[in-house]
Amino acid sequence: xxxxxxxxxxxxxxxxxxxxxxxxxxxxxxxxxxxxxxxxxxxxxxxxxxxxxxxxxxxxxxxxxxxxxxxxxxxxxxxxxxxxxxxxxxxxxxxxxxxxxxxxxxxxxxxxxxxxxxxxxxxxxxxxxxxxxxxxxxxxxxxxxxxxxxxxxxxxxxxxxxxxxxxxxxxxxxxxxxxxxxxxxxxxxxxxxxxxxxxxxxxxxxxxxxxxxxxxxxxxxxxxxxxxxxxxxxxxxxxxxxxxxxxxxxxxxxxxxxxxxxxxxxxxxxxxxxxxxxxxxxxxxxxxxxxxxxxxxxxxxxxxxxxxxxx
Amino acid sequence: xxxxxxxxxxxxxxxxxxxxxxxxxxxxxxxxxxxxxxxxxxxxxxxxxxxxxxxxxxxxxxxxxxxxxxxxxxxxxxxxxxxxxxxxxxxxxxxxxxxxxxxxxxxxxxxxxxxxxxxxxxxxxxxxxxxxxxxxxxxxxxxxxxxxxxxxxxxxxxxxxxxxxxxxxxxxxxxxxxxxxxxxxxxxxxxxxxxxxxxxxxxxxxxxxxxxxxxxxxxxxxxxxxxxxxxxxxxxxxxxxxxxxxxxxxxxxxxxxxxxx
Ligand SMILES: Nc1ncnc2c1ncn2[C@@H]1O[C@H](COP(=O)(O)OP(=O)(O)OP(=O)(O)O)[C@@H](O)[C@H]1O
Ligand SMILES: [Mg+2]
Numbered sequence: 001x002x003x004x005x006x007x008x009x010x011x012x013x014x015x016x017x018x019x020x021x022x023x024x025x026x027x028x029x030x031x032x033x034x035x036x037x038x039x040x041x042x043x044x045x046x047x048x049x050x051x052x053x054x055x056x057x058x059x060x061x062x063x064x065x066x067x068x069x070x071x072x073x074x075x076x077x078x079x080x081x082x083x084x085x086x087x088x089x090x091x092x093x094x095x096x097x098x099x100x101x102x103x104x105x106x107x108x109x110x111x112x113x114x115x116x117x118x119x120x121x122x123x124x125x126x127x128x129x130x131x132x133x134x135x136x137x138x139x140x141x142x143x144x145x146x147x148x149x150x151x152x153x154x155x156x157x158x159x160x161x162x163x164x165x166x167x168x169x170x171x172x173x174x175x176x177x178x179x180x181x182x183x184x185x186x187x188x189x190x191x192x193x194x195x196x197x198x199x200x201x202x203x204x205x206x207x208x209x210x211x212x213x214x215x216x217x218x219x220x221x222x223x224x225x226x227x228x229x230x231x232x233x234x235x236x237x238x239x240x241x242x243x244x245x246x247x248x249x250x251x252x253x254x255x256x257x258x259x260x261x262x263x264x265x266x267x268x269x270x271x272x273x274x275x276x277x278x279x280x281x282x283x284x285x286x287x288x289x290x291x292x293x294x295x296x297x298x299x300x301x302x303x304x305x306x307x308x309x310x311x
Numbered sequence: 312x313x314x315x316x317x318x319x320x321x322x323x324x325x326x327x328x329x330x331x332x333x334x335x336x337x338x339x340x341x342x343x344x345x346x347x348x349x350x351x352x353x354x355x356x357x358x359x360x361x362x363x364x365x366x367x368x369x370x371x372x373x374x375x376x377x378x379x380x381x382x383x384x385x386x387x388x389x390x391x392x393x394x395x396x397x398x399x400x401x402x403x404x405x406x407x408x409x410x411x412x413x414x415x416x417x418x419x420x421x422x423x424x425x426x427x428x429x430x431x432x433x434x435x436x437x438x439x440x441x442x443x444x445x446x447x448x449x450x451x452x453x454x455x456x457x458x459x460x461x462x463x464x465x466x467x468x469x470x471x472x473x474x475x476x477x478x479x480x481x482x483x484x485x486x487x488x489x490x491x492x493x494x495x496x497x498x499x500x501x502x503x504x505x506x507x508x509x510x511x512x513x514x515x516x517x518x519x520x521x522x523x524x525x526x527x528x529x530x531x532x533x534x535x536x537x538x539x540x541x542x543x544x545x546x547x548x549x550x551x552x553x554x555x556x557x558x559x560x561x562x563x564x565x566x567x568x569x570x571x572x
Contacts, residue, residue, distance in 0.1 A: 168415075168424040171408070175416055178405040184366075185403070186472075187390030187421035 008271045017143040019267045023260030024150040025211045026234060028157055030255035032204030033231030038251075039165070040177040040197045045101035046086045047205040047231060049108025050079040051224035054206025056112050059122040059219035068130050072210055079206020082108060083198035091191040112221050121220040130214035146215045153211065154256055157204070162249040164200075173197045205231075229283055234259035236290035262286075312512050313340040313363070313480055318372035320358050320536075332358040334536040335372070340480075343510040347523040349555065350533035356516045359533070360482045363514070365389045376479055391421020394478040396469050396486040403469030406458030410449060410468065413457050414438045417472030441471060445501065463494035467501060474505045481506065483515040487522075499526070520552045534562055 012019075029051060036044035054075035061071040082104055089100035116122055124131075134149055135142035164170040175183040176193035183190050205227070213219040238258030242250055265286075266279065274282070320333040333355045340346060348356050361367035363374060365386035374382050376392050397403050404413050415430045415438075430438075435453060443450040447464055457465060466486060473481060483502065487495035503526060506513050517523050523530055530547050532540035532555070540558055542550055 164426075166429055167426045168419060168429050169426055171412055171416060171429040172424045174408060174412075175405045178407045179402070181397070181402050182405050183416075184387040185364075185390055185395055186416050186419075187387050188416075188424070189387050 008268075011271045012268065015267055017147045019263050020260060021143070021147045021150045021215065023263040024147075024154040024256065025208050025215070026230060026259035026263060027154050027256030028150075028211065029205055029208035029227060030231050030234035030238070030259045031157060031161060031252055032201045032208065033228065034235050034252065034255045035161075035197055035201040035204070037232065037235060038177075039174055040194060040201075042090070042097040042177075042194070042198070043101070043228075044083075044086060044198060044201060045098065045228050046082055046104045046108075046198070046202050047101075048224050048227045049105040049112070050082040050202040050205045051209035051212075051227045052112050052219075052221060053082055053108055053115075054079045054209030055213035055219040055223055056115050056122070056209075056221070057206070058210040059124060059213045060115055060117075062124055062127050062129060062214075063122065068128060068133055068214060071214075072207065075206045075210035076203040079209070080199040080203035082206070083200070083202030084195055086202070087195040087198040091194055109221065116219070116221060120222070121218060123218045124213065125217055129217055130211075131217055150211060150215060153207070157207075158249060158252050158256070161252055165248060169196070226280055226283070229280075229287055230259075230262065233262050233283055233287045233290065236287060236293075237261055240290060240293060312342045312344070312377060313338070314373070314375040314378075315339070315359075315363065316373045316375070318359075318362055318369045318374065320355075320362060320367060321370045324370070331536055333362065333369075336536070336538055337372075338531070338538065340512055340514070342512055344529055345506055345511070345513045345515070345527035346529040346531060347527040348514060348516045348531050348533060349518070349520065349523045351559070354533040355536040356533055357484055358536075360395070360484050360514060360516060363480070364393050364395055364482055392479040393482060394420060394473040394480075395482040395484070396466065396473050398485040398488050400462040400465040400469070400489055403472070404457045404465050407456065409454050409456050410442070410460075411435050411438050411453040413468065414441075414472060414475070417475060420472075420476055420478075441475060445471065461494075463490050463498060466490060466494075466498050470498065470501060470505065474509065474511065477509050477511065479512065481511050481513040483513065485516050485518060488518060502526070520555050523555070524550055524552065532558060 029047065032047060033044075036042050036047070057078045058068075058071040058075045061074060062068055086100045086104040089095045089103060090097045095103070113120070130149065131142045131146055134145035138145055165174060172183065172188045173193045173196060175186070176188060176190045177197070180190045183193070209219075209224060212223065235255050235258060238251070238254030238256070241257060241261070242254040266282075269282065270276065315336060315338040317335045317337055318333055319331070319335050322328070322330040322332055336355070336359060348359070350356050358367055362369050365381070365384055365388070369382060372382070373380060376389075381389055381392075405416070408416075411430045411434075415434060418434065438453060439450045442453075445467055447467055449460075449464065449468065457468065460468065466489075470486070486502075487498050490498060499522060502515070505511065513527070515527065524547070528547065529543040530541070530550070531538050539562060
């Protein structure tokens with residue numbers, strides 16, 4: 001028994017750098033989902049396709065001999081374009097948001113297969129991926145360079161989004177999600193704001209896909225199936241921890257923390273012997289529980305003292 | 312200033328639900344005119360204001376502001392000229408954003424939005440001064456989420472947002488109907504102060520006859536998608552609530568909401 005616990009513990013500690021790295025990259029995705037789901041109030045399924053798109057574009061450009069770091073902006077642009085397609089289906093053709101996302105995601109599978117040259121995956125073994133390039137450059141094991149690199153990109157993105165959503169343009173996107181009537185009455189073109197917001201959100205998802213590919217060494221057409229659920233899990237776990245009442249950059253960091261915690265829970269569950277194929281069921285239950293928490297709280301806790309905060 | 316020329320609005324044309332909400336309505340407003348709009352439920356008052364704001368497209372006719380034709384302009388492109396306060400206090404502000412962010416959004420109503428910081432400290436100071444003039448105690452709560460304010464506070468804030476950059480035209484659609492009588496009076500008083508100080512051209516829909524008589528220099532009464540009565544200047548000043556009720560009775564409109572008002 002004790003040796004079992006010790007085994008699990010060492011397993012956990014050994015995988016910690018990788019777990020954290022994965023947490024940060026899923027955290028990047030979670031910030032993208034936060035933008036569509038929380039800021040724009042659009043449950044956008046495109047991210048499943050755009051995450052894989054980002055990874056695949058980056059992998060194929062690496063194979064073609066591009067500078068690996070240059071593949072990052074190209075992957076982001078590809079993801080943003082996917083987001084724009086969804087936004088156009090929704091705003092111009094008036095297709096419900098959730099269906100628009102599903103359509104784009106569906107179509108992206110074929111596009112991703114084409115980019116891969118009709119194979120289902122591309123390995124970067126033996127090619128100068130970011131993982132190998134950085135490890136060679138700094139001459140330390142890649143698990144540490146991966147950790148540092150993913151942390152820096154994640155932290156940079158938190159800062160960038162914090163700045164962006166504080167500008168006039170970013171505020172207009174927030175107003176569009178919060179109250180479209182009000183936004184239009186202030187002269188905000190709500191269609192354009194949705195397009196910009198979904199472009200940003202899917203560009204970020206593609207960035208996450210690109211990092212997975214570059215840091216783990218392969219891209220796969222199925223690498224992202226169910227991404228939206230993991231993103232949602234991260235967002236809602238983050239909100240539960242940070243209680244949802246704090247400033248914007250803490251909410252964004254909350255999504256990252258949520259993703260890291262989610263990865264940690266999964267790693268522990270796998271170490272405890274949970275079959276990998278149960279992952280999706282466990283995640284879905286986790287998200288359903290987390291999303292229904294406000295309702296559960298309302299029914300179980302005795303009535304709180306009335307009055308509003310800050311009043 | 313505002314020219315509404317033979318505007319008709321038909322909802323769901325050529326279906327069993329076809330509804331002629333406005334029938335060839337014409338109205339001209341001069342700079343500084345304050346017109347109160349009354350009429351029974353379904354008379355077309357909101358549709359008239361929505362057509363001017365651009366949220367409803369006119370089926371026929373023309374709308375011009377300061378001589379330029381805006382009939383085909385979408386609502387958000389008219390927002391630089393036309394600002395509005397809705398009946399529902401939730402509709403005019405972004406509840407998840409704080410007071411200063413809402414004010415900053417309204418500050419650039421109808422202007423290009425750039426990557427400039429939304430609320431500068433200079434603007435925050437300016438907002439503080441504007442809010443202290445409202446005497447609602449909001450000047451110390453710039454960072455408070457608007458969703459935490461009362462309906463009356465939200466409506467007062469919306470009114471401030473609608474008028475802080477003087478619009479060419481202010482549209483008020485029963486903007487005090489959802490408030491308790493005391494708060495409603497306060498917001499109406501505020502409306503009067505702002506409109507008279509700014510010589511603000513205004514269209515105000517109300518169900519309250521006394522308010523319709525007390526405020527503004529002109530009054531129109533609508534029924535069945537048409538303007539059926541129009542009074543201005545001295546003629547309007549002489550009108551009484553009884554006169555208006557008689558008009559309603561003469562067209563067979565006696566619904567409770569009017570009699571109670
Ligand atoms: N979007 C719409 N679709 C279909 N019919 C509509 C629509 N908007 C308004 N109508 C109809 O048009 C008519 C005029 O409505 P409107 O809202 O302008 O009346 P109102 O004078 O503002 O009434 P109230 O005093 O109840 O606010 C009503 O019969 C209404 O049912
Ligand atoms: Mg109405």
